[in-house]
Amino acid sequence: MSDSTGRISVVGIGPGxxxxxxxxxxxxIEDAEVIVGYKT
Structure with a gap:
């Protein structure tokens, strides 16, 4: 088993x-390796 850890950040950018x-x-957001979201 690996001892490495990661981090998950949840960022809301609001209506703007x-x-x-x-x-x-x-x-x-700029420092993230992976971004998951949607585009409207």
């Missing part, structure tokens, strides 16, 4: 566009 999210949310 990418320019309206918080700096912490933006940094989390």
């Amino acid at each position: 566009g990418y320019d309206h999210i918080t700096p912490a949310a933006k940094n989390t």
Whole structure:
């Protein structure tokens, strides 16, 4: 069994566009290796 750990972050960007999210949310998204979501 592996001792490695990972991290899952759940980030909501709300009803606005990418320019309206918080700096912490933006940094989390930019640092992510994998992003799961949907496009409307």
